Amino acid sequence: MGVELELQLFNTRDCDLTPVASDLLDLIERQPHEGDVKPEITQSMLEVSTKIHHRHDTLVAELRAVRDTVVASADRLNVLVSGGGAHPFQHWSERRIFDKPRFHHVSALYGYLAKQFTVFGQHIHIGCENGDDALYLLHAMSRYVPHFIALAASSPYLQGVDTAFDSSRYNAILAFPLSGRAPFMLRWDAFVDYFEGMRKLGVVESIKDLYWDIRPKPEFGTVEVRVCDTPLTVETAASLAIYAQVLARHLLSERRPLTEEIYLPYGYNRFHACRFGLDGELIDPVTGTRRPIAEDIARTLEALSEHAQALEAHDALEPIRRMIEGAGNDAFWMRSTYHASRSLPDLVFRQSQRWRGRH
Amino acid sequence: MHASASHTRAPETVETLFFLPSWPPQIGTLTIAALTLLVALIAGEVVQRVLKLPRLIGWVLAGVVLGPSVTGLLDAGAIVDLRFVLHVAAGLVLFEFGQRIDLGWLYRNPWLAGASVLEASLAFIAVFTLLILLGVPSVVAAFAAAIGMATSPATVLTLTRDLRASGQVTQRIELLTALDCAYAFITIGMLLAWFHAEYHGDWLLMAAHPIYLILGSTLLALFFAGLARPLLTRLDAWGDIQRLCAFALVLIAVAAGEWLNLSSALVLLGFGASLRALDDRRRFVSLDFGPLGQIFLVLLFALSAAALDLSIAVAGAVTGLGLVAARYVGKYAGVLLTSRASGLSTRKGSLVALGLMPMSAVALVFVHETVAVFPALGQALLGVLVPALVVLEMAGPLLARFAIVRAGESTVPA
16 A cells, blocks of 8 residues: 655745745755655645555654655745645646646646646555456445545635535546546456557547546556545545555455446535535445445444454544544634634645644 | 926916916926826836836836936936835835745754855955955945845835746745845944944944844834734735725834834834734735835836936946946855755756845935935945946846746746
8 A cells, every 4th residue: 555645835925835846856855765755747736655555553654754854845945835635725827837748748738727736635555466356446445435535625725715615626626538437347458458449549648647536557556546635634644545455455355246336326425525525425326325424434444343453453543533523524624724713824824734743 | 406486477477367377387296206106107017018028127217217317307306305205115115025024934944044144245245345446435335335235125026026926036035135135224224323433433332233223123123013913903804904004004113213213124124024923823914005005116116216317327337337246246156155055956046146136226315315414425325336226227127037937936927
């Protein structure tokens, strides 16, 4: 399992995004550091990723170390760093594209979408033994996509307004032609044929052009869950990754038969998770029962306890338990923080303090 | 001077045709200011749209054209009458500039403090040495070098706002400019006392003076920030009332600084910076003076340009260019020697140095006012600095804009 986090970079004056990624990367690369730090599409965005981990403690330790490296360098440049799925008041027209051919290509192709794409997500990679396992896991996980969206939601504000959504970031991604769910196929050779077909038609060049909610990543031998907003703390990010890991183990060991029917309520459930977060409603595609997402997570955690034990992940899931038992997700924290000061710059500043580990 | 009487009409005509306007027209100070504003605004738009140059170059050109050297609408008398506009404008600029300064950054990155001290002192030393070598009296050389340390906050503020600039190079130019101003005004304060021989060779007095300037200005700044914070917080955020109250407070702070013999520049910089520091809920992050501030900003550029005597500039062209070069070498060396250590690439470091080129004509006007009681010193100072200022009034904004755009920090499409 591994984690990628897209981070926001903003100035200390008005807490608006600032194009500093290349300067920050220069500075980070000069010193020995843990984790991998890369540029992302705009200059106000930075991506950090971890090595492969099997356990929560090593994952969280690496995430903290890389966070501390980034924050220390950012301090020297008077730049603030934070999680959060979107910047609450940035204007997309002011974003600058990072100077790298692929990014310029994407920008030229998608126009304003590319800049509106200044949203920040967490990607969780789960290693799989083979392609068939990966595709099985991809589709079996789809039922749980609302869990991940609701738990990670941290983009209630966008362009200076409360969107009423817990995760508004997700709507920005839906505008892309190759977003949404993966087509239903369970055999790897079928997927390879599908992908080759798309490539011959010139629709895609590489897997990177597929912005699916969950996509296979053959280079890494993983399935990549991409629906999460970047949480406000590395601890939440680590817990979400562990939740995915335990869930994957559970799904692969049970290996219940799958049909395309599982996607019938998919769009509805996903919308509810984005809009209402943990209070949203989830329709089970198999049983047809409806219940709040928080309750569905609680039931899932119960069902997972044996696998959590096996992976020594019981404590790692504690933050998730707290969230569904009333502490709420990051979007909830952001709304209450904003209501205390009525200042979005202040909210952004407090996000950066939270990211540092000062709660 | 103002035409004081209408002497072109025979008295009996005036009596019979009393309803006709007098000739030549009596133009009041306010009207002169309005005409200057109008011409400068139009010139700014023309310069920006047709020549693709920064607007403020148009404002400067308007000042030159209206000034005594060309048309003379803004003659020496009018400039003296409008002095208060310059003081208010400088106060507004420095207050707004202070809000952009984060002194905590110096603590988080001590090399920046080193960069600042080094670049300012090297610029001072370079200019001072050059002028001494050229046979300029040391008092004049010292004043000129002190003014040369400062980068024009008005130019940097206008450019960064117009370009909607944000990033490392912009932030560092802003920080260094603010600190340069502080150093320059402290040095000038000391030089003035020195020149008036008020120290009487007393070292204690000499040490106490900068402490009074710095401490007094800081305390006054904190006083105003403490006053402003609760007031501005209660006023509707982003609203015009908040803005206008801040405007009034700035005017009062300028007057208070002058009355206490402190440096108004330091007081206003400090007022802005401490208001920001006290704003723990980030309510004033975008506090500016809107169109009201713009009026003063335009007049600041036009009036200070009008005050530059072009005939001096031609005569001292060689000295002027030498001074510009020496000042650049000093600043460039200071910034570059510390750029890697302070976490910036050499390329961006040299862009920061370019961004520090704009020189402050307002500083010269203020210093000239204070030393005017000694006409010889005032004249000599103008002779040395005006040529350099004329060059940098045009070249400074262009270089700074180049630096910001080149660093990729402008959000306005070129």
